[in-house]
Amino acid sequence: MAGVLDHVSIQCTDLVASAAFYDVVLEPLGGQRIMDFGNAIGYGVPPRPDFWIGAQATGDGFRESHIAFTAPSRAAVRAFFDVAVAEGATVLHAPRLWPEYHETYFGAFVRDPDGNNIEAVCHLPGLPVSKTPRASGRCLCGAVSFQVFGDLRNVINCHCHRCRRFTGHHMAATAASAADLVIEDADSDLRWFYPVPEAGYAFCQRCGSSLFWRSRLTPDRISVCAGTLDPPTGLETVAAWWTDEASDYHVRPALPESGTE
Ligand SMILES: [Zn+2]
Ligand SMILES: [Zn+2]
Numbered sequence: 001m002a003g004v005l006d007h008v009s010i011q012c013t014d015l016v017a018s019a020a021f022y023d024v025v026l027e028p029l030g031g032q033r034i035m036d037f038g039n040a041i042g043y044g045v046p047p048r049p050d051f052w053i054g055a056q057a058t059g060d061g062f063r064e065s066h067i068a069f070t071a072p073s074r075a076a077v078r079a080f081f082d083v084a085v086a087e088g089a090t091v092l093h094a095p096r097l098w099p100e101y102h103e104t105y106f107g108a109f110v111r112d113p114d115g116n117n118i119e120a121v122c123h124l125p126g127l128p129v130s131k132t133p134r135a136s137g138r139c140l141c142g143a144v145s146f147q148v149f150g151d152l153r154n155v156i157n158c159h160c161h162r163c164r165r166f167t168g169h170h171m172a173a174t175a176a177s178a179a180d181l182v183i184e185d186a187d188s189d190l191r192w193f194y195p196v197p198e199a200g201y202a203f204c205q206r207c208g209s210s211l212f213w214r215s216r217l218t219p220d221r222i223s224v225c226a227g228t229l230d231p232p233t234g235l236e237t238v239a240a241w242w243t244d245e246a247s248d249y250h251v252r253p254a255l256p257e258s259g260t261e
Contacts, residue, residue: 007042009052010116012063017113020051024087025110025199026051027219028079029071029120068119074106074221075183078118079214081108081190086200126182134180137229138256141211143189144212148224150180153234155226157255160242166193166201167210170246173223174235178214181222182184 012018022185023033026043034049035042043047044046051067072079081247085091092109099105105224107121131149136144153175163171183190190211194200212221226235240246243257 007050007052008066008067009054010038011058011115012053013062014058015041015053015055021083021084021087021089021113022051023040024216025080025084025089025118025120026069028076028083029069029218030076031069059121062115064116066117068107068121071106071120071122073124073179073182074126075178075181076183077106077108077120077122077183078161078190079178079219081110081113081189082163082202083216084110084118084193086192086197088117088146095185096120096188098200115195121132122258125183126184133182135229135233137224139189139207139211139228141209143187143206144185144204144209144211146183146184146224148176148180148247149182150177152224152233152235154238157237157240158242159244159246160252161197161242161245162201163213163242164197164245164247166203166213167225170240170250171210171213172212172226172237173231174226174229175221175223178220178222181224203251 022043030045031043032039034044034046038054040054043051064233071080081095092111092113095108097106103125104125105121107119109117109119110116133147133149135148136154155172158171158173189205190202191205192200192202198217199215203210209228211228212223226233237255240255240257241261245257
């Protein structure tokens with residue numbers, strides 16, 4: 001038996017605000033809206049909802065609940081935390097190990113719009129011990145390092161105005177499956193900045209290194225600034241995107257260009 005719980009439901013003061021919050025924070029954990037009855041919304045990993053929110057219908061006053069969601073990886077715990085912070089959630093505990101629970105208990109805690117204590121937790125070991133990484137990399141100061149345990153896409157230069165400013169030139173981006181990326185960030189120095197709600201950029205808050213990019217439209221993929229990889233990478237630069245937004249000083253190499261993506 002996996003557990004005694006089949007599903008749980010909480011009552012929210014402002015269902016619209018709570019739905020917006022849970023839409024965003026459950027996405028990195030693989031959760032989504034599965035049922036929506038207007039006054040009650042069911043979330044889960046398809047096909048079955050196991051977490052419900054509804055408009056407050058009974059009872060007075062508020063007593064916080066604690067709800068812990070399963071995260072498939074430590075990277076997912078961090079992504080949950082980062083999108084929650086970007087949503088303006090109150091931080092209870094940044095992502096870290098909780099050895100008082102058990103050796104590989106990795107969790108992060110925030111408050112939802114009502115004030116409930118919401119956690120994402122991963123129980124798996126941080127680094128796969130039996131596999132050799134495809135690639136490794138780090139920021140300039142070394143506070144944030146990472147390993148990729150799967151395929152890396154060839155490099156695409158993104159010249160869009162956001163990548164131009166984030167990197168100071170253009171983003172030479174490779175990409176990996178989010179599940180293959182293991183980030184080591186012992187002091188929680190990785191910060192996510194969302195210039196628009198659907199896409200975020202990650203950097204080291206100590207040294208400023210540009211590291212990652214991700215879109216909420218493709219939560220299973222993560223772009224990696226190729227210059228942060230330890231060479232040799234075995235990668236090639238294969239295309240340039242958003243070249244219409246490149247600055248006028250930019251020397252254009254002979255690459256297939258696209259005005260968008
Ligand atoms: Zn750094
Ligand atoms: Zn871009």
